[in-house]
Amino acid sequence: MPPSDPGDDAQHVMSADKAAVSRALNLVEDRRPESHARVAELLAALKDAPKAAGGHRVGLTGPPGVGKSTLTSVLARSVRQRGRTVGVVAVDPSSIRSGGSLLGDRARMSFDPSDAGLFVRSLPTAGEVGGLAYAANSAVRVLAAAYDMVVIETTGVGQSEIDIVHVADTVTLVIQPGSGDVLQFLKAGIMEIPDILVVNKADHEELARRAVADLRGALRTAHAAGASGGQDADWEPPIIATSATKGTGIDELIDALDRHRRHLEATLAARRRQGEVRWALDLFSRKHGEHGVSTLGGVAALKARAERDLDAGETPLSLCERLSREYVETLGKTP
Amino acid sequence: MAEYGKRQRDKPWIMRTYSGHSTAAASNELYRTNLAKGQTGLSVAFDLPTQTGYDPDDPLARGEVGKVGVPVSHIGQMRALFEGLPLDQMNTSMTINATAVWLLSLYVAVAEEQGVDPSVLRGTTQNDIIKEYLSRGTHIFPPVASMRLTTDLITYTVNEVPKWNPINICSYHLQEAGATPTQELAYALVTAIGVLDAVKATGRVPESDFGKVVGRMSFFVNAGIRFVEELCKMRAFVELWDRVAQERYGVTDPKQRRFRYGVQVNSLGLTEQQPENNVIRIVLEMLAVTLSKDARARAIQLPAWNEALGLPRPWDQQWSLRAQQILAYESDLLEYADLFKGSEVVEAQTQHLVDSAWAEVQEVLKRGGAIEAVETGYIKQKLVESNAARLRAIENGDRIVVGVNKYIESAPSPLTENLDDAILTVNPQVDADQRAALARWKIERDSAAVEKALGELERAAKTDENMMIPSIAAAHAGVTTGEWANTLRQVWGEYRAPTGVAGAAVKTSGTGAAAETIDKLRSRLHDLEARMGRRPKFLVGKPGLDGHSNGAEQIAIKARDVGFDVVYEGIRVSPEQIVASALEEGVHLIGLSILSGSHLALVPEVAQRLRDAGLGDVPVVAGGIIPEADAERLRREGIAAVYTPKDFELNNIMSDLIDLVDSQHAAE
């Protein structure tokens, strides 16, 4: 296939043409240096997509096996029934040994294949240590230009939530009854408190009640210990019991998501901007390390610079490109 | 030495052939000839739509009607299937699971029509849903709803059809999905425990009658080529089941604790290469389940020499039946008491299996039992891992398979001179005929009675009443298999079982030459990624109702291990879904796996839909039980490559796949 014009493609992405969305996602996954400019161009063209500003980017994270994919499936179906369109990015780990991956989330999702308003893409982490997939940040932006709600499913508890904060408006932590680790993490302040907590597999009311109570306790302890109160102090994270297999609790979850989205209305732009800054700097420091950051003036200076440039219309990727060029030039000048 | 004919002989086991195809009338004829050949019981193979609750006119039934078994969509067809076969004199085994309640209801209804009191019916409904999720793949409903149907059937028959075996706990299919002897023992036992605990929980069986339920449990077991170990496995089963019945369920009558089992011997190990060798394998495997008088099978069915080529013809099945008859009637086996009692070797190996299996039983119970271990994928993953180990050993030559990885030279075989005629082929016209017949049936029946029966079924499904009662009424009213299943789908939903592949740990790829080959494949994919910008992404799809997942699973795992990004969605995915996935996932290669014989309908359909979606350039390969003439046709229609069981060297397949992606990339 000949490379197509990013401007045209962007138009097609915005009208949620599946083939165009898929091509755009292929492009943002492309790691060849010669493709970076086209990726940046595409994202720039999608930046002001009408869908993007009004949309909702929802992160679902939590330990493997708690039912995130199953939940994504029922959540997406219910959101579709309410007339909104949904794009899903499901991130799975790549094998360290072979570089390959088994992308299994799709197997747990059942959708009507002829539904034009629903799109699911699996992404391998492709060697990002503990982090979101290389392309996930861009992929979310592509889908956000095409669909009303974007759901990002990531595995693991730990590093990846910190990453998911960069891309999601609402971070939802999914756990299952009896999952002690997560409670410990929360209590010990190892984990930032998410915006919404879901106790899935609440098939039995009794178990569910107990699990919700445990979680509430853990949150209180975490607050008392002064754990980072998530993103903002005015939001009390709701705890919702769901059964993805029975389909219970899904309406409550959607309501909570909607409430959080409304809550964010005033601060959303700033929150997304903060995420972009962190993403741009992350990309840069992954590429050039401590030395790169200090050569260009240190973290604080770079952050301020990033905020300025992003305000001026730069995208995180193009910014990162430019910083890289500057760094390499500086290197060339130093003897 | 005793004089011939003077010694007391034991009664032989029941001899069956698993059969059925095309239509009820054709299968009826087949059963009559089988009985005339001295077969002593019937074993009904249903087609996949009947097993998964679809009528022939359902889009999902496309290509599958009458293929691997007989279609039974309503009482008229059940009637035709047993025409002239008085049900009070038959011993009928039905391999039916998700729709077992329904097919037994049809059978009971036909008996009632014949004037036979259901209480005299003899036979077996397989009715083991756990192994469907784990291996066989004809499940419909989520585990809890399925278990409820299972227990409904058991609690109904225990009083109403007391000679019926309401369930066959199957370890057969676990071995066919790769289980080791220890795993086969352990997972069959936890299944039985799961079922009995569920029966207990219904509260329908008084404590005093529980021994009766335990006594009606029977098993369907496998026997592989390591036949000494398999012989010990059967003895271990006897011992372990006695322990479970006594210790867990307090059964005091030793007769009710007896391990009663039927067998189909191993088919996974039967080869496409030099297929005549399979006869020897089959006979050796049969010894494992017959030599021990104390652990002898009650019923045996054998696969045929052409197992890996396609469906057996009547003559092929007759050859296998003759093997049983020769052992039972010509040899002196049945004249002796147990041959191994007191053998230190056999007892030690048996004890070893008892201990290792018991430990695994405890492990699963600790994890919450069989249903829980299905839902979390624990057991499935273990099976996938064992199967991967098995295949690797064959590929590396650590496990010898004669005619496959050793002693491969062969004189031309007269048996396989014309391979395409060496199997049974089903007339493709059957599909359309059955659709037309169904339309006629629907016109001729009393539609008000049907509506009423379906309403009653739906109502009962929402309560905890026994589903047998409204199902028998629905059978009489002329309800169809698809209507019965769809009504219950509406109430209970459907279930996709874990695939077990994502978490499957595969041991390092060996050493020496094997490791080198893998390294080479990995670095080729690495190079290709650098050139393409993206790591090659491979969609492995299983279109249709086919539940044979082994091949797709092993291809998916291997592809991951050489470095592909692999999307695998499990079994029973429609062509539409496969194409939607290919489009959304942006894949570079698509592989379709079909073993149920519907490849000529489904592979071209997927290819056409890909072209319609603008994905005509994505190379498509296919694998499974695909006769060479069909493979030729698929290649002519643009399928890039076709693989069959003889292609056991997965590394070679991977190498081809990398070539394909590479040349497609070069062409762009």
Ligand code: B12
């Ligand atoms: C194991 C097995 C089973 C197991 C399946 C377990 C599982 N989870 O997979 C069990 C016991 C459950 C089973 C059940 C049935 N089976 Co069966 N089964 C077999 C058997 C013995 C072996 C298949 C196998 O797993 N081989 C091992 C794997 C690794 O090999 P493979 O799949 O062939 O894959 C290799 C190649 O074909 C190729 N390949 C395959 N797929 C792909 C995909 C890609 C992308 C690539 C690149 C390559 C590739 O590469 C692989 C490596 O070598 C075959 C006969 C035989 N010996 O082949 C019959 C067979 C396939 N079964 C058959 C039948 C009829 C059934 C039933 C439908 C019977 C019935 N009426 O109920 C049931 C129901 C199953 C269902 N739901 O669809 C028939 C099909 C007849 C036909 N095609 O006309 C066969 C041929 C037996 C026969 N001769 O009658 N079965």
Ligand SMILES: Nc1nc2c(ncn2[C@@H]2O[C@H](COP(=O)(O)OP(=O)(O)O)[C@@H](O)[C@H]2O)c(=O)[nH]1
């Ligand atoms: N009982 C129960 N099982 C669930 C529920 N949600 C998911 N599961 C099961 O949990 C397993 C893992 O689900 P999956 O969605 O793959 O989890 P993920 O790894 O978090 O994405 C599957 O077997 C699901 O069927 C639920 O609400 N109740």
Ligand SMILES: [Mg+2]
């Ligand atoms: Mg998942």
